[in-house]
Amino acid sequence: MLEVKLHDIGEGMTEGEIVHYLVKEGDTVKTDQPLVEVQTDKMVAELPSPGEGTIKEIVVSEGKTVQVGTTLLLIEGEGGSSQEEESVQEETPSPTATKELTRKRMTTTINRVLATPYTRKIARENGIDIEQVPASDPSGRVTEEDVYQFMNQDQEPVVEETTKVPVKETQPDEIPFRGVRKQIATKMTKSLYTIPHVTHFDEVDLTRLMELREELKADGISVSVPPFFVKALVFALKDFPVFNAELDEENETIKLKKDYHIGLATDVEDGLIVPVVHDADQKSIHELHDHIKELNQKAKEGKLAPKQLKGSTFTMSNVGPLGSTGATPIINYPETALIAFHKTKKRPVVNDQDEIVIRQMMNVSMSFDHRVADGATAVAFTNRFMSLIENPSKLMLEMI
Structure with a gap:
C-alpha cells in the first residue's frame, strides 16, 4: 500500500489546506497524475501520484488543514498488494488486467479550469460543476462572481418570453480565514x-x-x-x-x-x-x-x-x-x-x-x-x- 503524504512543497512550509481531490476512491491512477490540490501559504499546488494503482482510501477530507507528513490517501498497486511500502513495486499485469487498466485510463478524463480554492468551494457548496461555468476573465479564470452569475441564471424564473425577473445575488456571510x-x-x-x-x-x-x-x-x-x-x-x-x-x-x-x-x-x-x-x-x-x-x-x-x-x-x-x-x-x-x-x-x-x-x-x-x-x-x-x-x-x- 502506497501512502501519499503532504510533503514540503517549498519555503519550509509546515502545514497545508486540502482544497480539492482530483480523484475518488476506486479510481485508477498512473505515476505523476495530479491527485489533490493543496493550499500553501502562497499558492495552490497539485500533488502528483508517486506510482500506479487504485485509490484505496481518502484519509483526510477536503477543507482540513494538516501538518506536513500527514497521510492524505492510500494507493493500492494493480496486483492488489497490501504491503506497507514507500514506493510501488514493478509488476507485470496479466493481459486481462492490462486491457482493463487501459480501458479505465482511456475513460478517465480530468478537466481543469483556472479558479481559486475559495471559488471552487462556492461552486461545490452550491452543487455547481465549475467546469460548466463560463469565465468572464480573458485568461479563462473562473471567479466567484462567475459562479454566482451562473447559479443565478439557473434559478431565474421565466415570467414571459422577453421578460426576466432579476434575482438577488447570494453573497456569503462569512469568509474563511485560512x-x-x-x-x-x-x-x-x-x-x-x-x-x-x-x-x-x-x-x-x-x-x-x-x-x-x-x-x-x-x-x-x-x-x-x-x-x-x-x-x-x-x-x-x-x-x-x-x-x-x-x-x-x-x-x-x-x-x-x-x-x-x-x-x-x-x-x-x-x-x-x-x-x-x-x-x-x-x-x-x-x-x-x-x-x-x-x-x-x-x-x-x-x-x-x-x-x-x-x-x-x-x-x-x-x-x-x-x-x-x-x-x-x-x-x-x-x-x-x-x-x-x-x-x-x-x-x-x-x-x-x-x-x-x-x-x-x-x-x-x-x-x-x-x-x-x-x-x-x-x-x-x-x-x-x-x-x-x-x-x-x-x-x-x-x-x-
Whole structure:
C-alpha cells in the first residue's frame, strides 16, 4: 500500500489546506497524475501520484488543514498488494488486467479550469460543476462572481418570453480565514511586531520616462513602467546596500546581500503574494518587461512555482494602477525595506524657472527597518532612485 503524504512543497512550509481531490476512491491512477490540490501559504499546488494503482482510501477530507507528513490517501498497486511500502513495486499485469487498466485510463478524463480554492468551494457548496461555468476573465479564470452569475441564471424564473425577473445575488456571510489570507496575517503581524517601521514619503516626476515610453512605442517597442523601476532600484541598492540586507539579531550582524532579487507585491483574488524577479541586475529592461509580465500572469492563474515565490531581497509594490495616492506599507519580513509606487497624475508644478508647468507626478512611500537604517539614509536612497527615473538618460548610462 502506497501512502501519499503532504510533503514540503517549498519555503519550509509546515502545514497545508486540502482544497480539492482530483480523484475518488476506486479510481485508477498512473505515476505523476495530479491527485489533490493543496493550499500553501502562497499558492495552490497539485500533488502528483508517486506510482500506479487504485485509490484505496481518502484519509483526510477536503477543507482540513494538516501538518506536513500527514497521510492524505492510500494507493493500492494493480496486483492488489497490501504491503506497507514507500514506493510501488514493478509488476507485470496479466493481459486481462492490462486491457482493463487501459480501458479505465482511456475513460478517465480530468478537466481543469483556472479558479481559486475559495471559488471552487462556492461552486461545490452550491452543487455547481465549475467546469460548466463560463469565465468572464480573458485568461479563462473562473471567479466567484462567475459562479454566482451562473447559479443565478439557473434559478431565474421565466415570467414571459422577453421578460426576466432579476434575482438577488447570494453573497456569503462569512469568509474563511485560512490559506493565503491567514498566512498573510501571520507574516504581517510578525513584521509589525518585530520591525520598528518608519515610512518616508516623496514624489517623482515621471514625465520624461513617459515620453521615452511613447518614443519606444512609436518605434514598435512596448515596455511597461515597472521594469524601469526595478532597474533603478537595483542601482540605488548598489549605492545603499543597507536596504538590500537582512538583520540577524541572534548573531548581531546585518547581512548585506550580494544578489538583487526584487519581490513584486501582487494583488490576487485570495490576497497578496510576492513573486520574485531573481538576478534583476543581470536582466535588461526588455527582459525585465517580459519576466514581470510572465510572473503577473502566473500569479493570476495560480501557477507560480515555489522557486518563483522565494528569495527576495527587496520588495516593491506598484499600487498606482489601483488608484492609491499613499500608504504606509508593511515590510516583507525579514527584508529591510519596501517601496510602494502610487497613482501617477498630471499636476501643476513650479519648475526651476518659477514657471507653472504640467508634469506627470507619482507619489512614493518607503517603509524601512529603523534598527538597520536611519531616515537620512532612506531619503538619500529615494533621491538616488528618483534621479534615475526622472532622468532616463542617466539610467541608460548606468547600464552601459
